[in-house]
Amino acid sequence: MPGSLVGVLRPDPERPLVSHIPSPTGPGHASGKPAKSRLLGRGTWREARYVADLLRTETVGGAILLAAAVASLLWANSPWRDGYAALRDTVVGPHALHLDLSLATWAADGLLAIFFLVAGIELKREFVAGDLSDRRKAALPIAAAVCGVALPAILYVATATLTRGDESAGALGGILRGWAIPTATDIAFALAVLAVIATHLPSALRSFLLTLAVVDDLIAITIIALFYTDSVNLLWLLAAVVPLAAWRLLLKRKITNPVLLAIPALLAWGFVHASGIHATVAGVLLGLLVPVSREIEDDPDRRSLAERLEHKLRPFSAGFAVPVFAFFAAGVTVVGGGFGAALLDPAAIGVVVGLVVGKAIGVLGGTWAVARFTRAELDEDLAWTDVFGLSLLAGVGFTVSLLVGELAFGNGSERDDHVKLAVLCGSVIAALLATVVLRLRNRHYRLVEARETADLDHDGIPDVYQIDERLDPA
Incomplete structure (x- = not known):
């Protein structure tokens, strides 16, 4: 029942293995009643292939990211930890341009912009051409992402306030600056985990997780720009x-020479960095200015400029880029009492509660609310067990969470x-x-997958996609 949470965590053992195929004589059921809309139904074959290709890239990236994080933790807690700190704090860059930054800052401001x-x-x-272009389909991941951001932030504030002990009101204000840390999902880590534990999850659920993460990233960069910018120099902005206009013009004219594109991209990054806004905002602006044609995106035999650019980057x-950032950001010294001190820090407790509890309830609650209303x-x-599992997986936060913690x-x-340790522990839990x-x-x-991937006519497309699209093109 969409209006009740009864049975949310209890899958129906009698559920059929294949999707319901609508009647070819009309949109309704045989009884004449209008068919109810479905959440997280199977997408098109093109979408399924896109998700599969993206999963392979992100899964490999997640494995490299995990290796980089583990390497930094081992080095930071070894007898040679001073060498790690010295490397992380090494300053490079031209002082005249105010770009004399440490390697850790270059990774956070520069590489994360990519x-x-x-x-x-x-x-x-x-x-333009994906799920978010359809308001009905976009409502689900947007609602889930917004709830998955709001509830962890609320739980962080509540938990930090309740566990602050004898700290003054001013100290509490400092702690609450970290309210946005548990709001972000690390899609690379999440997909890497998903690839190991749920190899046969339907593409609709994987696509839902990807779309949710895209909206999550947009909210995260908006939060960084609005709430973690102390002052703004409007002239530089x-x-x-x-x-930015030059970047757009080059792409509109289909000029994709990497050197020519790098010039306006680097200038835009430098100007945004000088303005006081976090330089990663420049990356999002550049991405949003890439031309996208729905006609080309919907054609399975053509590759759009945006798709080619994304495929290269x-x-x-x-x-x-992300593993190097993780290498410099995750190197926390645990030995010598660091872990024990983190367990008593209200900010760290709030991060764990936000990631583990807030994300799960927020994403699940947002999805259920769409079904209910x-x-x-x-x-x-x-x-609903599947949605609950994905909601838990959304609590795997790393890249953006570490960035917000530093800010x-x-x-x-x-x-x-302490917050870095909390992000790692919360993500693992x-x-x-x-x-x-x-x-x-x-x-x-x-x-289910064995039946759905059957290609009885050997045309390279699973028959279930052809059947569904022939009977119900919408």
Whole structure:
């Protein structure tokens, strides 16, 4: 029942293995009643292929990201930890341009701009030609993402306030600056976990997680721009309009020479950095300015400019930019009492509660609210257990959470170290809980996948997509 949470965590053992195929004689059921809209139904074959390709890239990137984080933790807690700190704090760059930054800052401000550039392109494609272009389909991931951001922030504030002990009101105000830390989902880590624990999850659920993460990234960069910018130099910000316009003009004229594109991109990044706004915002702006044609995006035989650009940048972002940032950001010293101190820090407690509890309830609650108020029903092949498992997985926060922690408390500060440990612990707990839930459904979907991927006419397209699209093109 869409209006009740009864049975949310209890999948129906009698659920059919294949989706309901609508009657070819009309949109309604045989009884003449109008068919109810379905949440998280199977998408098109093109969408399924796109999700599969994206999963492979993000899964490999997640494995590299995990390796980088583990390497930094081991080095930071080894007898050679001073060498790690010296490398992280090494300053490079021209002083005259105010770009004499530490390697850790270059990774956070520079390399993560590439990560957000890819996110901006993906967001633009989703709004123009993807699920977010359809208001009905967009309502679900947007509602889930918004609730998945709001509730962790609320729980962080409540938890930090209740556990602050004897700290003064001023100290509490400092702690509350970290309210946005548990709001972000790390899609690379989440998909890496998903690839291991739920290899047969339906593409609709994977697509839902990807779309939710795209909206999540947009909200995160908006939060960074609005709430973690102390002052703004409007002249530098206005100056950034010129290279942004040049970037757009080059792409409109289909000029994709990497050197020519790099010039306005670097200038836009430098001007935004000088304005006082976090430089990663420049990456999102550049991504949103990439031209996207719905006609080309919908053609399975053509590759759009946005798709080609994203295809070239994503391996560098997932395989180098984000892992390097993680290497410099995750190196927290645990030995010598660091872990015990983090357990008593109200900010760290709030982060764990926000990631583990807030994300799960927020995403699940947002999805349920859409079903409740639109009177839609979950697709027949799915169970609310699947949504709950994905909601838990959304609590795997890393890249953006670490970035917001540095912006809130200062890179290298004691509280920032505590928050980093909390992000790692909360993400691990969320991943383990998601593993327990999703593994229960993996065997069921292995049987479903065997039927859905049958290609009896050997044309390279699973028959279930052709049947559904022939009977119900919408």
